[in-house]
Amino acid sequence: MPELPEVEVTRLSFADRIAGARIVSVRMGKPLRWPLGLDSGQLTGRTVVAVRRRGKYLLLDLDQGLLLLHLGMSGSLSFAERQPSPGAHDHFDLVTSRGVLRLNDPRRFGAVVFAPEEQSQEAQKLLGRLGVEPLTEAFEIEAFHQGLRRRNAPIKQVLLAGDLVVGVGNIYASEALFLAGIRPTVRASRISRRRTEQLHAAVRQVLARAVAQGGSTLRDFSNAHGEAGLFQLEAMVYDRAGQACRVCTGTVKTIRQGQRATYYCPNCQKS
């Protein structure tokens, strides 16, 4: 489910309301991808100071330490004054003085991990290899080009890897490459400076637009208020195999790259 836009939309939907909240208790359901890293009772009494995002991770800054949240493939957060009794897939409740933050995650690829500080080994194990944030000034064309030059893998998979630039998942990789007119199978090292500029702009454009549209809701994503996203309605190629290209007279095609589906228009993305 959640790529950068969905995680950012989630963050924006509850950050202001939880900031300043005191943790009253924690309820854990089935195990997630990793253990919390401390006894959940140890969180009681701490304060949620702020909510940040790094790549697809949410960082809940506490007055002592921080929580790293990842939504995996099927996770979503909700924040409400009162929550109904937990369902089968509600695996983490952070009960606070301002409301209950709840993680629902059927597949349990998600995680909630405590770290004493952002630079700690516990946090850096997850954050340490992440690439640059695409929606900041730090995403710089020349460095991006240099990074691509030393990679021989197909550009789609380099975007997905997240060690050059973060946040681009399976939907937005296909969408950005369409906007840039680049075929997903092209070796990253063979993309010219000029086309790198187009890709750089395309990544920013598609992610920013998706945030503005509330993310993509393919099956079950919603923000912390339960509101669905709309970006899927304007996707150019993702999940549109066999349908007419929205730009030319061609037909959208799908292939598999690294066990993931890729979508592109063979006519608009010739090389």
Added chain:
DNA sequence: AAAAGCCCCTGGATGC
């Protein structure tokens, strides 16, 4: 160092 596979897990869609 980089690239390619392999899993973790559940549920929905599809096909026989």
Added chain:
DNA sequence: TGCATCCAGGGGCTTT
């Protein structure tokens, strides 16, 4: 209706 198979927004880890 029942059962098997495939597929899904991620990404850390292990093996080439």
